[in-house]
Amino acid sequence: MEKLEAAEVVQTDLRTRAEAFAGRQSELETSRDAAIKELDEQRAGVADQRAVVVAELPEGLVSQYQRLREHNGGIGAAPLVGKRCMGCRMELAPSDLNAIKAAAPDAVLRCEECGRILVRTADSAV
Helix, strand or coil: HHHHHHHHHHHHHHHHHHHHHHHHHHHHHHHHHHHHHHHHHHHHHHHHHHHHHHHCCHHHHHHHHHHHHCCCCCCCCEEEECEECCCCCCCHHHHHHHHHHHHHCCCCCCCCCCCCCCEEEEEEEE
16 A cells, blocks of 8 residues: 555656646747747748848849858858958958958949858948
8 A cells, every 4th residue: 555655756746847848838929929920920031121122122133142041051241340251250461451451332342252242331441
């Protein structure tokens, strides 16, 4: 009888713990589902914004960007920060920086190392 009572106590404890885990799992699944829904909404909003921007760009530039994006792990353009391409994190050669400085403000520039489109910013060293 003592062994049976001890086993029943263990069984009751395990059931209580299992119910607690099931409750926590349900809470986490609800939280996860809400986060996924929010991310999907954000993705849709960004896609809408992107479509507006893409409509204003030349088709050739968009095609070039898409090809680069596919080739470079999803990143087709990167900012030039200081002397460094933030796509490949390589510092550009002085000759490349001079060519960037001499280029027209609306020229499409490419990193010689990774091929991504370089975006000049206020943090660029050119």
